[in-house]
Amino acid sequence: MKTFVFPNSSISCSFAMQYGYHEWLISRFLQFVPDVKGLIEKMEMKPTLYIRTNTLKIKTKDLKERLVSKGFELEHTILDDVLAVKKETFRTGATIEYLLGYYYIQDLSSCLAVDALDVRENQTVLDMASAPGGKTTYISQKMKNTGILVALETNARRIRALLFNLRRCGVINTCIFKMDGNKAMDLNMRFDRVILDAPCSCEGIIAKDKARKTNHKPEDIEFCAARQSSLIETAIRVVKPGGLLVYSTCSFAPEENEIIVNFILEKLKNVEIEPISYGSEGLTNFGVLHFNPALKNTRRFYPHIHDTLGFYIAKLRLPN
Amino acid sequence: MYRLLTRQELTTMKRAFNKWGVFDFFKDKSILIKETKNCNIREVYFLSNEIEKIALLEQPSYAGLMIGQLKKQFALSIEGADLVSKISKQFPYVIVNEAAEKSILYGKNVYSRSIISTSKMIDENEIVIILNPKRETIAIGKTRFADTGLLQDDKVVVTTMIDAGLYLRNEGKIKNKKQTE
Numbered sequence: 001m002k003t004f005v006f007p008n009s010s011i012s013c014s015f016a017m018q019y020g021y022h023e024w025l026i027s028r029f030l031q032f033v034p035d036v037k038g039l040i041e042k043m044e045m046k047p048t049l050y051i052r053t054n055t056l057k058i059k060t061k062d063l064k065e066r067l068v069s070k071g072f073e074l075e076h077t078i079l080d081d082v083l084a085v086k087k088e089t090f091r092t093g094a095t096i097e098y099l100l101g102y103y104y105i106q107d108l109s110s111c112l113a114v115d116a117l118d119v120r121e122n123q124t125v126l127d128m129a130s131a132p133g134g135k136t137t138y139i140s141q142k143m144k145n146t147g148i149l150v151a152l153e154t155n156a157r158r159i160r161a162l163l164f165n166l167r168r169c170g171v172i173n174t175c176i177f178k179m180d181g182n183k184a185m186d187l188n189m190r191f192d193r194v195i196l197d198a199p200c201s202c203e204g205i206i207a208k209d210k211a212r213k214t215n216h217k218p219e220d221i222e223f224c225a226a227r228q229s230s231l232i233e234t235a236i237r238v239v240k241p242g243g244l245l246v247y248s249t250c251s252f253a254p255e256e257n258e259i260i261v262n263f264i265l266e267k268l269k270n271v272e273i274e275p276i277s278y279g280s281e282g283l284t285n286f287g288v289l290h291f292n293p294a295l296k297n298t299r300r301f302y303p304h305i306h307d308t309l310g311f312y313i314a315k316l317r318l319p320n
Numbered sequence: 321m322y323r324l325l326t327r328q329e330l331t332t333m334k335r336a337f338n339k340w341g342v343f344d345f346f347k348d349k350s351i352l353i354k355e356t357k358n359c360n361i362r363e364v365y366f367l368s369n370e371i372e373k374i375a376l377l378e379q380p381s382y383a384g385l386m387i388g389q390l391k392k393q394f395a396l397s398i399e400g401a402d403l404v405s406k407i408s409k410q411f412p413y414v415i416v417n418e419a420a421e422k423s424i425l426y427g428k429n430v431y432s433r434s435i436i437s438t439s440k441m442i443d444e445n446e447i448v449i450i451l452n453p454k455r456e457t458i459a460i461g462k463t464r465f466a467d468t469g470l471l472q473d474d475k476v477v478v479t480t481m482i483d484a485g486l487y488l489r490n491e492g493k494i495k496n497k498k499q500t501e
Contacts (some may be wrong), residue, residue: 093488096421096425096452096456096458096484099425099458099484099485099488100402100456100457100458100484122370145368146368146370147368147370148368148370148371148374150374150380159381159382161491163382164487164491166382166385167385167386167397167398167399168487170385170399170402170403171385172366172367172368172371172384172385173367173368173370173371173384174371174383174384175371175374175375175378175380175382175383175384176380176381176382176383177378177380177381178381187378
């Protein structure tokens with residue numbers, strides 16, 4: 001499917017000039033983002049830093065005490081394991097507590113995707129695009145290091161980072177396959193839970209990487225969407241009956257989010273979208289397209305509204 | 321390739337677990353060897369029981385937690401040492417002060433003046449776990465002196481072999497190298 005490009009306007013022209021974006025991107029935001037100016041201004045600021053306690057090694061209360069004693073200012077969030085870093089006395093990634101694997105630096109939105117996966121002990125779980133390991137290590141701690149967690153990653157360098165994080169966090173219930181998520185069927189396994197944090201255009205992380213204001217084109221969204229469709233089709237095939245698939249991206253683009261999930265709902269009538277407690281409702285229409293009304297149960301995260309990176313989460317339940 | 325331990329390897333591991341005071345802990349745990357094709361490295365992995373089956377059947381790239389390497393003897397990894405320090409009641413260690421903790425995490429050796437306390441009966445050239453004042457594993461080292469020799473003034477008394485900051489330092493070096501290329 002071709003990426004939707006909308007006519008430019010005086011507002012899109014003005015925002016694009018003022019904040020250094022490609023105008024096509026702003027014109028698209030104007031179609032579906034609430035308070036586009038708020039979003040753009042928020043993305044000019046440094047995003048809030050979050051840390052997630054590795055409860056395999058320490059309790060959140062104890063970690064907080066240790067970091068506060070070193071001058072850090074931390075605030076609780078909607079998730080018990082996740083703290084917002086309001087002030088760091090030195091780099092959050094350079095503390096002894098970090099090296100000891102007591103926490104992982106991870107955006108709240110990414111943690112919410114794992115929370116939506118509703119993982120239990122002794123389950124069989126697949127992480128289809130796992131490096132550098134934020135979600136993988138969080139899933140492992142939710143499984144209390146039991147059961148089977150299969151992590152897929154194709155890139156050798158990213159596997160090294162993944163491995164470092166698994167070791168640092170003391171994970172023993174995970175195996176890594178150097179494998180493209182599209183080949184997950186080759187594992188000959190079915191999973192209680194599958195998470196697909198799909199490779200995407202990363203529009204949602206502009207606050208972290210300003211180059212993304214101008215370094216991607218509408219064709220890149222098409223390329224990503226094609227890959228995401230193929231990955232989600234594979235993901236659905238490896239979920240056990242009654243199991244859950246969480247699909248997520250760090251993109252705002254409906255072509256990478258609602259359109260992908262809608263494609264699955266059209267194809268498999270029995271798949272249900274389960275509600276998620278946090279975030280803004282998913283879109284039910286975009287441009288000339290109208291989606292399955294259940295897509296409002298999916299969730300969008302906007303930096304200026306939720307104080308996270310831009311993110312999208314859908315929770316799909318397979319029929320028994 | 322992941323495989324079960326040979327009888328000889330099992331004996332070596334039992335001896336090592338005994339030395340580190342974790343024999344009972346590992347008695348009913350899954351341990352596998354990962355052998356790389358071209359080099360003669362045998363890594364020792366601690367896995368959950370379910371993952372052991374997958375590792376043997378499906379041969380993934382990695383499975384479980386690498387707790388050390390088998391050379392002539394078993395050499396603990398930092399993760400292995402971390403487990404030992406949490407589980408074992410009797411193992412060779414030195415506890416260093418907070419100021420030394422930082423420099424050790426940059427790979428520096430241990431000076432006698434940094435040592436707060438040690439385990440009993442440490443030999444020269446003995447492998448010890450280096451702990452911070454909170455008794456957390458920060459490195460593994462080799463002693464240059466025995467017992468009271470470790471408390472001599474102003475001398476390096478333990479050579480740091482691996483530390484918890486090693487991976488990040490190496491990654492930093494790779495990044496810097498790429499940037500200069």
